[in-house]
Amino acid sequence: MEDRHFINYSNIFLNMKVSEDTICDLGIPEHCLLYVYSGQVDFREDNHSIIVSAGECAFIRKGHRIKMTKYSDKNTQVYQSILLNFPRKFLLEYYRHQGKDKFPETARRSKTSILKIPSRPDVTSLFESIFPYFSSSDTPDKEWLDMKLKEGLYVVLKSNANVYASLFDFTxxxxxxxxxxxxxxxxxxxxxxxxxxxxxxxxxxxxxxxxxxxxLTPQKWIIRRRLETAHELIAKQHYKVSEAMMNVGFKNLSHFSRIYKEAYGLAPSAGR
The missing domain is CATH 1.10.10 (Arc Repressor Mutant, subunit A)
Structure with missing residues (x-):
């Protein structure tokens, strides 16, 4: 009977198994980076084999199925890997903050779905910093997890500039x-x-x-949706007017007060 152990920290996963070799056929819903901590993984794509050993990792492109065989370490009989998922929302945020001009126009989408990344100091330091949390009672906070996802994204982009065309393809x-x-x-x-x-x-x-x-037009829909949320925050959650306004994306208090009164018949301060 195979013994599997999974731990999930918000798009960062640990997979540990103590068993014989395991063959998987998996769909890949999100771009991801898989690091082998102990043991070995053999990916199969178009009759080609891509082997990722301990200390190495591989970027796996979303939207297809892969076959992989997991091999336990010969000495410890343990397979351990760490998986970083790059969800679409995370990639959109990164793209928006970086700006389109920061991305190479010459990047071209690779025909292969798997990019092997050999052992490097930045790879090792990233995953060595993550691994201790899987045997600790402490839970990493969201800011730390987001930082690790960005480090993982850096590892991928540094390895091959063409990956930009896959990661940030929003067509x-x-x-x-x-x-x-x-x-x-x-x-x-x-x-x-x-x-x-x-x-x-x-x-x-x-x-x-x-x-x-x-x-509604997109612009009018956005204004109405912001007003609805601001009204909820002010009337029911007792936010300060300035806090509610900023939380939903308004920048100008007089403009916000005017359109709020037009929508609800009273000033935002009265709504509290």
């Missing part, structure tokens, strides 16, 4: 639900062009698709 293959994206991002200052890009559409396609799901 049609990544086309996502409009209203789901808007609900998660209405508080940010995003232009119409950015909203279109992040949802995998042209500007015209974004506007046309938005008309199918809302009677």
């Amino acid at each position: 049609e293959p990544w086309k996502i639900d409009l209203m789901g994206f808007m609900e998660e991002n209405y508080m940010y200052d995003l232009s119409m062009e950015e909203l279109a890009t992040y949802t995998g559409r042209s500007l015209t396609g974004f506007k046309n698709d938005f008309r199918k799901v809302s009677e």
